[in-house]
Amino acid sequence: MSPSTVEMVANLIIYIFIFAAGAVIGSFLNVCILRLPRGESLVKQNSHCMTCGAYIKHYDLIPIFSWLILRGKCRNCGAKISPRYMLIETLTAVLFTCVFIKYDTAAYGFLFPMFACLFLAAVIVVCFEDLDTKSMSISVLLWMGAFAIGETLTALFARQSGYIESVTRISLTDRIIGMFAVSVPLLLIGFVITPLIYVYVISDDHKERRKLLKRLSSNLAPYDENRVKSALAKVDERIKEQGPVYGFGMGDVVLMAAAGLMLGVKAVVTAAFIGIVLGGIYGIIIKSKGEKAEETAEPIESAPIASELSDSAPALPTSSSPASDRFAFGPFLGIGIVTAVYVGNAVWDWYFSLLG
Numbered sequence: 001m002s003p004s005t006v007e008m009v010a011n012l013i014i015y016i017f018i019f020a021a022g023a024v025i026g027s028f029l030n031v032c033i034l035r036l037p038r039g040e041s042l043v044k045q046n047s048h049c050m051t052c053g054a055y056i057k058h059y060d061l062i063p064i065f066s067w068l069i070l071r072g073k074c075r076n077c078g079a080k081i082s083p084r085y086m087l088i089e090t091l092t093a094v095l096f097t098c099v100f101i102k103y104d105t106a107a108y109g110f111l112f113p114m115f116a117c118l119f120l121a122a123v124i125v126v127c128f129e130d131l132d133t134k135s136m137s138i139s140v141l142l143w144m145g146a147f148a149i150g151e152t153l154t155a156l157f158a159r160q161s162g163y164i165e166s167v168t169r170i171s172l173t174d175r176i177i178g179m180f181a182v183s184v185p186l187l188l189i190g191f192v193i194t195p196l197i198y199v200y201v202i203s204d205d206h207k208e209r210r211k212l213l214k215r216l217s218s219n220l221a222p223y224d225e226n227r228v229k230s231a232l233a234k235v236d237e238r239i240k241e242q243g244p245v246y247g248f249g250m251g252d253v254v255l256m257a258a259a260g261l262m263l264g265v266k267a268v269v270t271a272a273f274i275g276i277v278l279g280g281i282y283g284i285i286i287k288s289k290g291e292k293a294e295e296t297a298e299p300i301e302s303a304p305i306a307s308e309l310s311d312s313a314p315a316l317p318t319s320s321s322p323a324s325d326r327f328a329f330g331p332f333l334g335i336g337i338v339t340a341v342y343v344g345n346a347v348w349d350w351y352f353s354l355l356g
């Protein structure tokens, strides 16, 4: 065998190993996604069938393969097992392998791609949590931040020591700007601009409230004053029931701050752009579908699980709009982040080269 063949075979073995490790970690991520929002222990309980409760035998716990061999059915009762478990295992395995292909250990060392994989694992967990519950576990967001900090320190140390020349070419300044470049606008849009637009443009309740307050400030007969006051109390009750309306949740903000630290400003802006475009398209689709559903007077599917989570673990909501028109934005940002991990600054640089 020629040296290049040997190298190819060696690389292939490494990639197969990374793929397998990714699948095993993906299997653990499934447990996190399922149990963290319910405040259940990650280690104490063995995996069991959701239908018959039978514990799953160790030989049926091989990531990806077990689901395929059992054709997505419980060995004990034959109930269908969601393909989502297998898909998350495969997704994790593929993403990990792609990280190691893109950030070859010969050039980047082992630590950087490892931190990148751990970071992506945390992104997968919060995105699926967001999809299920419209919130993200604070603990996972903290881990995500820790991985981003770990990767930053690795990059700084590697550069300083000259041990590895090109860990990532993202400078510390670039990272710190990246940390705020998307998270601060999201914070402003989510918690200042959207609530203001909601209160002053969209909400009929708030419009009525302002009208009533105006009437109350003019001179009214005592009888009218009482009527206006009771109408006002009713409107206030409705507003209170609905709760405040935010554009994005704190989960989205923390997610993009961690991604910015990890990827630098160019890549995190790329990630946000991809997320907002995809999320916008999805938002328009569900809105038009929702209107159609209203026309045909079919009941609109309500958010699942959220109601069962009374004693759940600490989590940051990612949306608190009225239940009917809210959707999880995290997964779209997640797709943007995953893309940005692979393309890095390339999209930004290409775009600005077009502008001259």
Ligand SMILES: [Zn+2]
Pocket (backbone or CB within 6 Å): 049, 050, 051, 052, 053, 054, 074, 075, 076, 077, 078, 079
């Ligand atoms: Zn079963």
